[in-house]
Amino acid sequence: NAGVTQTPKFQVLKTGQSMTLQCAQDMNHNSMYWYRQDPGMGLRLIYYSASEGTTDKGEVPNGYNVSRLNKREFSLRLESAAPSQTSVYFCASSGGVGEKLFFGSGTQLSVL
Amino acid sequence: GQSLEQPSEVTAVEGAIVQINCTYQTSGFYGLSWYQQHDGGAPTFLSYNALDGLEETGRFSSFLSRSDSYGYLLLQELQMKDSASYFCAVRDGGYSTLTFGKGTMLLVSP
Numbered sequence: 001n002a003g004v005t006q007t008p009k010f011q012v013l014k015t016g017q018s019m020t021l022q023c024a025q026d027m028n029h030n031s032m033y034w035y036r037q038d039p040g041m042g043l044r045l046i047y048y049s050a051s052e053g054t055t056d057k058g059e060v061p062n063g064y065n066v067s068r069l070n071k072r073e074f075s076l077r078l079e080s081a082a083p084s085q086t087s088v089y090f091c092a093s094s095g096g097v098g099e100k101l102f103f104g105s106g107t108q109l110s111v112l
Numbered sequence: 113g114q115s116l117e118q119p120s121e122v123t124a125v126e127g128a129i130v131q132i133n134c135t136y137q138t139s140g141f142y143g144l145s146w147y148q149q150h151d152g153g154a155p156t157f158l159s160y161n162a163l164d165g166l167e168e169t170g171r172f173s174s175f176l177s178r179s180d181s182y183g184y185l186l187l188q189e190l191q192m193k194d195s196a197s198y199f200c201a202v203r204d205g206g207y208s209t210l211t212f213g214k215g216t217m218l219l220v221s222p
Contacts, residue, residue, distance in 0.1 A: 033163070033209065038118075041213050041214060042199060042210075043155065043199065043212040045209055045210075045211075048209055097209060098142065098208050098209060098210060099162065100145070100157045101157065101210065102157075103154040103156070104154060106153075106154055
């Protein structure tokens with residue numbers, strides 16, 4: 001009963017380095033999302049995928065790219081990390097866009 | 113776009129009742145959701161209101177007034193484990209994503 005699994009849980013990067021955050025869900029959900037959470041800012045949507053084969057920008061997409069690899073997996077890539085991308089990242093999924101979200105446990109990313 | 117307003121912090125004592133308010137501005141409206149997040153954890157879904165009125169789930173209830181663009185989460189018989197952040201979120205279209213408020217930190221003291 002894994003739900004939404006995201007890796008890694010913690011990551012430290014130097015400015016300019018790249019990395020990919022992985023996310024997989026086992027609930028056969030169509031829609032998947034990447035959010036970032038900063039103190040006092042709530043959850044802000046970076047990118048989402050309404051269904052396999054589609055991706056769309058959210059509120060704060062600059063500096064990120066995503067890939068919906070298949071129905072289960074949705075990855076988030078930082079091509080050239082910046083200190084402003086220091087945040088906690090959450091992957092989520094839902095049966096349909098706007099429906100009840102199920103979140104992964106989060107990735108704490110620090111960019112030095 | 114959408115905007116949501118909720119208090120940044122609320123304090124209460126064990127056994128009490130607390131209400132967390134949320135006002136929103138959206139171009140359209142499909143429903144108001146509430147999520148709970150314990151420190152260091154993932155947000156988890158609590159409730160969803162699409163129509164006016166009160167929805168009850170155990171100790172938690174959620175209320176919506178579409179005409180006032182207002183909702184609240186009511187927590188009864190507070191327990192220490194209810195100390196967490198609570199987020200309201202709106203959906204402004206049939207296939208739109210959720211937009212979250214900045215969250216209300218609830219501190220429950222003995």
